[in-house]
Amino acid sequence: MELQKNLSSQMDEQLVYAARVAEMVKANYSLQPKACVETYGCQQNVSDSEHIKGLLLKMGYELTESTDDADFVLFNTCAVREHAEARVYGNLGALKHLKRRRPGMIIAICGCMVQQQSVADRIKKSYPYVDILFGTHVSHRLPEFVYELLMGKKRVFNISTENRDIVEGGPVSRDGSLKGWLPIMYGCNNFCTYCIVPYVRGRERSRAPEEIIREAKEMVAMGFKEITLLGQNVNSYGKGEAHGINFAKLIRMINDIEGDFKIRFMTSHPKDCTEELLDTMAECQKVCHQLHLPMQSGSDRILKLMNRHYDIERYLYLIDYARKKMPDIVLTSDIIVGFPGETYEDFCETLKVIKRVKFTSLFTFIYSPREGTPAAVMDDPVSREEKGKWFSELLKTQEAISREGYANMVGKTYRVLCDGQGRTPGSMSGRTDGNVVIEFAAEPDAIGKHFNVEVKELTNVLNGAITD
Numbered sequence: 001m002e003l004q005k006n007l008s009s010q011m012d013e014q015l016v017y018a019a020r021v022a023e024m025v026k027a028n029y030s031l032q033p034k035a036c037v038e039t040y041g042c043q044q045n046v047s048d049s050e051h052i053k054g055l056l057l058k059m060g061y062e063l064t065e066s067t068d069d070a071d072f073v074l075f076n077t078c079a080v081r082e083h084a085e086a087r088v089y090g091n092l093g094a095l096k097h098l099k100r101r102r103p104g105m106i107i108a109i110c111g112c113m114v115q116q117q118s119v120a121d122r123i124k125k126s127y128p129y130v131d132i133l134f135g136t137h138v139s140h141r142l143p144e145f146v147y148e149l150l151m152g153k154k155r156v157f158n159i160s161t162e163n164r165d166i167v168e169g170g171p172v173s174r175d176g177s178l179k180g181w182l183p184i185m186y187g188c189n190n191f192c193t194y195c196i197v198p199y200v201r202g203r204e205r206s207r208a209p210e211e212i213i214r215e216a217k218e219m220v221a222m223g224f225k226e227i228t229l230l231g232q233n234v235n236s237y238g239k240g241e242a243h244g245i246n247f248a249k250l251i252r253m254i255n256d257i258e259g260d261f262k263i264r265f266m267t268s269h270p271k272d273c274t275e276e277l278l279d280t281m282a283e284c285q286k287v288c289h290q291l292h293l294p295m296q297s298g299s300d301r302i303l304k305l306m307n308r309h310y311d312i313e314r315y316l317y318l319i320d321y322a323r324k325k326m327p328d329i330v331l332t333s334d335i336i337v338g339f340p341g342e343t344y345e346d347f348c349e350t351l352k353v354i355k356r357v358k359f360t361s362l363f364t365f366i367y368s369p370r371e372g373t374p375a376a377v378m379d380d381p382v383s384r385e386e387k388g389k390w391f392s393e394l395l396k397t398q399e400a401i402s403r404e405g406y407a408n409m410v411g412k413t414y415r416v417l418c419d420g421q422g423r424t425p426g427s428m429s430g431r432t433d434g435n436v437v438i439e440f441a442a443e444p445d446a447i448g449k450h451f452n453v454e455v456k457e458l459t460n461v462l463n464g465a466i467t468d
């Protein structure tokens with residue numbers, strides 16, 4: 001089977017492979033085979049999995065949520081903390097028995113974790129039933145890898161980093177139909193000293209504005225009510241590109257697209273978050289007043305060791321500026337507890353800042369050493385047990401702050417997008433502009449619609465009632 005080599009784009013070439021695979025799959029199975037994709041890690045991975053699912057559909061598979069009845073199982077992995085990797089190894093171990101029962105099944109693994117050479121080597125050696133392993137730079141080539149396997153290759157392993165192009169034009173199978181992810185850039189250049197992401201995702205590269213606008217328009221036409229722009233550091237969108245469109249300008253362009261939809265974005269790095277961006281958020285009607293601005297630590301000394309390139313004065317300036325421009329803004333952040341060399345005094349600085357800012361909610365992590373990062377070889381004298389105590393103190397402090405924030409919402413009315421069923425029977429669940437969940441009585445056909453909801457009380461969740 002000679003494949004055409006003169007195709008215009010890399011994706012066209014892959015779609016030819018996908019069609020070949022679909023033919024072979026059709027001949028091999030009496031029923032349509034099923035593929036299950038399990039995703040670990042951040043929204044970037046969730047979005048990548050949607051592209052992978054798009055390719056699997058082109059290869060003739062139907063999608064299933066369960067590994068039990070799957071003919072093709074793929075794990076899209078994360079490397080950000082040790083716990084994320086341990087879960088993958090555990091679940092990979094369980095697949096061994098599944099494959100013994102169903103010898104024809106294909107097991108594939110991809111994503112950030114396997115982009116590390118040491119992990120790829122370990123899987124090659126200790127998990128012989130993994131058929132395909134591929135890295136973050138070549139995930140668009142999945143059809144080619146499956147084709148090679150079906151043509152008789154024993155195993156396909158590829159974590160090449162040669163391809164730095166963004167491959168456009170692939171199929172996407174989106175998980176939802178209301179809220180969608182839109183990647184605007186890939187990779188990261190920041191090398192925070194604790195973080196593995198720049199090593200496993202490569203250098204920062206931005207998609208062309210016209211591609212992003214095309215996809216945003218497509219999503220609006222499909223009926224999406226919320227588009228979340230994705231990147232490890234969205235504030236540096238377009239840096240070094242000739243088109244001169246920075247993140248604030250990109251937001252304005254998306255805001256100008258006609259339709260009833262909202263815009264969110266993540267993640268913003270405080271060092272690149274500008275007044276221009278905050279002004280743009282305030283001025284653009286479709287942009288939600290929600291900002292996730294990872295602080296990591298409240299101690300300038302630790303921020304320096306983390307290579308974060310801002311200090312707390314600058315961080316608080318941005319928070320105050322955002323609140324001045326958007327008094328209703330919902331602020332969230334990421335905090336790492338127990339970075340190497342962090343003392344209890346440093347940690348108390350973090351507590352001090354979170355009490356001052358009063359974030360709506362926090363994502364908190366105990367520092368996890370990542371092989372190959374500068375922090376992994378720094379002196380780390382504080383015990384895990386001690387860090388655990390600090391961590392509990394942080395959680396307790398934030399819990400009280402969050403609860404106070406939610407309690408302040410009682411009696412006020414919010415515009416919410418209903419996006420599913422509530423936890424109490426008969427109730428529906430929706431999210432405010434700031435992404436806060438409110439439950440209220442409504443019929444199931446409320447999904448996808450906006451309502452004004454008055455918050456009545458705070459129990460485990462906020463409960464409200466529709467006012468119009």
Ligand code: SAH
Pocket residue numbers: 080081194195196197231232233267268269294296334335336365366367368369370
């Ligand atoms: N690019 C984003 C976040 C990427 S990872 C940003 O810069 O904010 C998400 C969060 O995981 C980080 O904000 C950080 O708080 C946490 N994290 C990253 N590496 C970690 C590590 N080695 N140990 C513990 N937490 C980590």
Ligand code: SF4
Pocket residue numbers: 188189190191192195196197198232233269
């Ligand atoms: Fe990791 Fe820092 Fe890049 Fe975020 S900005 S992905 S924390 S290196």
Ligand code: F3S
Pocket residue numbers: 040041042043044045077078079080112113196197200201
């Ligand atoms: Fe994990 Fe990769 Fe995201 S390491 S957090 S899945 S970019």
